[in-house]
Amino acid sequence: MAITGGVEPFDMDQMMELDMEVCHHNSMESVGALTTMADALPGLGIVAAVLGWSSPWRPGRPTGSHRAQGGAALVGTFLGILLCYGVAGPLSANMGKSAGTRQLPACAQGTDASFLKGSAP
Numbered sequence: 001m002a003i004t005g006g007v008e009p010f011d012m013d014q015m016m017e018l019d020m021e022v023c024h025h026n027s028m029e030s031v032g033a034l035t036t037m038a039d040a041l042p043g044l045g046i047v048a049a050v051l052g053w054s055s056p057w058r059p060g061r062p063t064g065s066h067r068a069q070g071g072a073a074l075v076g077t078f079l080g081i082l083l084c085y086g087v088a089g090p091l092s093a094n095m096g097k098s099a100g101t102r103q104l105p106a107c108a109q110g111t112d113a114s115f116l117k118g119s120a121p
Contacts, residue, residue, distance in 0.1 A: 009116035016109045027099040031092055038088035045080015049073040 007015075052073030 007116075009113055012116055013109065013113045016105075016112065020105045020109065023105070024099070028096070031096045031099055034088060034092040034095065038084050038092055041080045041084035041088060043080070045077040045084075048076025048080060052076055 050073075052069055052071075052075075
């Protein structure tokens with residue numbers, strides 16, 4: 001578009017700014033989805049704990065099965081918290097930081113705008 005000369009420098013600058021905003025918004029959607037999943041994982045751990053204890057204990061069952069229910073409940077809770085604060089949370093924070101950096105597109109936008117205005121290299 002710059003070579004054909006059909007676009008004014010101000011219009012080109014506005015189009016590039018809009019394009020950068022759209023790219024930033026699209027990259028932040030996946031970060032938001034991962035953050036939402038990380039926020040839900042402790043709740044899923046609690047659901048796993050409830051389901052681990054939910055099967056009724058009967059007097060005819062061996063004593064070890066009651067301990068297994070408790071162990072399954074604790075493992076479910078631990079796994080939900082570990083995945084939230086140890087995997088998904090830090091991963092989404094790191095993705096958010098890397099998606100927030102826009103130096104290279106901003107530099108290209110400034111260079112293109114200067115070229116269109118006829119500035120010296």
